[in-house]
Amino acid sequence: MKRERRENLIQKIFCLFSMLSILFLLGIVIVLFKEGLPIFRKISLVKFLSGRLWYPTYEPPDFGILPLLLGSLWVTLGALIIAVPLGVSAAIYISEAAQPRIKGLIKPVIELLAGIPSVVYGFFGMVIVAPWVQNFFGLPVGLNAFTASILLGIMAIPTITSISEDAISSVPKSFKEASYALGANRWETTVKITVPAAASGISTAIILGMGRAVGETMTVLMVAGGAAVIPRSIFRPVRTMTATIAAEMGETVVGGDHYHALFAIAIVLFMMTLVFNIIADLLAQRFRRRLR
Amino acid sequence: MKSRKIKEFVGFAVLRLATIVILSLLFIILCFVTVNGIKVVNWHFLTQMPRDGMTAGGILPAILGTFYLVVCAICFSLPLGVAAAIYLTEYAKQGKLIRVIRIGINNLAGVPSVVFGLFGLAVFVKFFGFGISILSGGLTLGILILPTIIRASEESLLVVPQSFREASLALGATKWQTIRKIVLPNSISGILTGSILGIGRAAGETAPILFTAVTFYTMKLPRSIFREVQALPYHIYALMTEGTHPEAQVPIAYGTALVLLFLVLGIDLIAIIIRNRFRRKKKW
Numbered sequence: 001m002k003r004e005r006r007e008n009l010i011q012k013i014f015c016l017f018s019m020l021s022i023l024f025l026l027g028i029v030i031v032l033f034k035e036g037l038p039i040f041r042k043i044s045l046v047k048f049l050s051g052r053l054w055y056p057t058y059e060p061p062d063f064g065i066l067p068l069l070l071g072s073l074w075v076t077l078g079a080l081i082i083a084v085p086l087g088v089s090a091a092i093y094i095s096e097a098a099q100p101r102i103k104g105l106i107k108p109v110i111e112l113l114a115g116i117p118s119v120v121y122g123f124f125g126m127v128i129v130a131p132w133v134q135n136f137f138g139l140p141v142g143l144n145a146f147t148a149s150i151l152l153g154i155m156a157i158p159t160i161t162s163i164s165e166d167a168i169s170s171v172p173k174s175f176k177e178a179s180y181a182l183g184a185n186r187w188e189t190t191v192k193i194t195v196p197a198a199a200s201g202i203s204t205a206i207i208l209g210m211g212r213a214v215g216e217t218m219t220v221l222m223v224a225g226g227a228a229v230i231p232r233s234i235f236r237p238v239r240t241m242t243a244t245i246a247a248e249m250g251e252t253v254v255g256g257d258h259y260h261a262l263f264a265i266a267i268v269l270f271m272m273t274l275v276f277n278i279i280a281d282l283l284a285q286r287f288r289r290r291l292r
Numbered sequence: 293m294k295s296r297k298i299k300e301f302v303g304f305a306v307l308r309l310a311t312i313v314i315l316s317l318l319f320i321i322l323c324f325v326t327v328n329g330i331k332v333v334n335w336h337f338l339t340q341m342p343r344d345g346m347t348a349g350g351i352l353p354a355i356l357g358t359f360y361l362v363v364c365a366i367c368f369s370l371p372l373g374v375a376a377a378i379y380l381t382e383y384a385k386q387g388k389l390i391r392v393i394r395i396g397i398n399n400l401a402g403v404p405s406v407v408f409g410l411f412g413l414a415v416f417v418k419f420f421g422f423g424i425s426i427l428s429g430g431l432t433l434g435i436l437i438l439p440t441i442i443r444a445s446e447e448s449l450l451v452v453p454q455s456f457r458e459a460s461l462a463l464g465a466t467k468w469q470t471i472r473k474i475v476l477p478n479s480i481s482g483i484l485t486g487s488i489l490g491i492g493r494a495a496g497e498t499a500p501i502l503f504t505a506v507t508f509y510t511m512k513l514p515r516s517i518f519r520e521v522q523a524l525p526y527h528i529y530a531l532m533t534e535g536t537h538p539e540a541q542v543p544i545a546y547g548t549a550l551v552l553l554f555l556v557l558g559i560d561l562i563a564i565i566i567r568n569r570f571r572r573k574k575k576w
Contacts, residue, residue, distance in 0.1 A: 015384075021442065028407070032407065090307070106311065112561070116321065117497070120552065123545060186300060222532065273404060
């Protein structure tokens with residue numbers, strides 16, 4: 001009897017702990033909406049999203065986040081253009097062509113690449129990449145969307161490579177054997193059988209990499225230039241949503257319009273990453289079903 | 293016939309080239325930080341206070357600050373995360389609700405870190421009134437790594453074969469005894485790996501502590517967890533964007549970056565080694 005009571009108590013303690021964790025995580029969503037929604041009493045959602053001016057400290061202030069949205073979009077697209085070909089190629093190489101010993105060496109190294117703190121990338125960008133971009137293209141400033149894209153691209157590679165590699169490795173051997181039996185060589189099998197079979201898994205990887213690039217803060221804060229205007233070229237300074245929050249939150253008055261507006265930007269960011277995650281999840285599920 | 297062979301050769305060569313490009317990028321970044329940082333880093337740099345408005349001296353407060361923040365984060369999120377994982381996999385009825393919770397936790401792992409910073413600001417700094425302090429920043433970092441720890445722990449609990457649990461229960465052990473003596477020992481490596489990776493992540497993050505814990509300029513070390521601190525990642529950012537003597541500040545930033553990189557990659561490497569070692573040892 002005593003034993004049973006103890007067991008019950010232990011179960012209750014674990015239940016309490018897990019409820020607490022969930023409460024904290026749920027709390028993030030609640031706090032975001034509670035602190036962000038009040039701005040929509042001042043400005044409509046449509047105007048907030050499509051407004052072309054972001055002057056939160058002017059009188060009267062302008063809270064249009066279109067330049068910030070576009071800033072995020074530009075650097076993310078630029079990052080993908082760099083990261084997808086490199087990342088996916090490396091994933092194919094590691095799983096299809098590398099010898100097991102080399103594979104065992106490369107995989108942890110790419111994981112290490114993911115472990116480099118974003119502020120170090122930002123630092124590297126400021127002292128090396130930005131001056132190089134400025135000189136190479138003859139630009140007035142090196143801190144711009146292009147430089148940010150290069151760095152975000154490097155940062156998105158580990159995510160894309162390691163998840164793609166998992167997907168490609170999990171394509172059943174029988175697929176490849178059937179292809180070899182028909183006379184295809186290794187390259188033909190890789191391009192026509194293995195990679196198409198892993199396509200939805202690779203898409204998951206790309207979308208998760210995209211999520212990482214959109215949410216990245218310190219790197220873009222340091223190297224993107226920080227101009228909250230609609231970018232007219234990739235060689236212009238831009239400011240992303242994340243950088244805006246990081247740069248401006250310190251100066252706001254708690255409970256003021258600016259404060260609420262920054263939380264509203266966080267809601268937009270949260271929703272974007274949520275959508276990315278859901279799409280990635282659906283693709284991953286489809287991948288698993290197809291392989292069965 | 294020959295063109296097929298050439299195609300194969302060229303194709304794989306291109307893939308190999310892409311891999312080499314990625315590896316050399318990592319190499320370049322590491323080399324650049326190491327070569328420039330090693331000139332600055334010495335015993336004094338690691339153990340002295342900054343001097344002359346952050347343009348000279350060491351980075352002791354930043355090292356200690358990061359240490360305090362990480363300890364605070366892990367003390368908060370490790371028990372909470374592991375307990376939550378145990379409940380979700382061992383006790384809870386595997387229904388729709390648990391699936392929704394699991395999806396929710398997964399999604400939170402992808403939320404940008406700056407959003408966690410806003411949460412920390414609104415809840416710990418303002419609502420609980422901890423102010424800008426080690427406690428606020430540590431808890432914020434703790435919540436940031438909570439999804440990672442829950443997920444890693446759950447994964448390693450789930451791979452323990454069901455037959456292990458059944459054998460233990462059949463011998464008359466209670467559920468808790470089974471978890472403590474059978475399930476946990478068999479999944480500890482995964483939980484450890486996840487937690488160590490979490491520590492590495494917490495040590496390197498800047499955005500979540502930006503408005504919850506850090507300050508650029510302090511003359512003394514924090515004396516309680518309700519004080520603001522310096523931290524390594526923020527120190528790099530501040531040296532590069534604030535202050536008026538870049539020629540004196542950039543070298544210190546190199547040194548700080550080397551220390552941070554060494555710390556974070558060292559932690560990650562330990563996690564990877566533990567994982568690989570245990571993976572080889574697994575008996576089932």
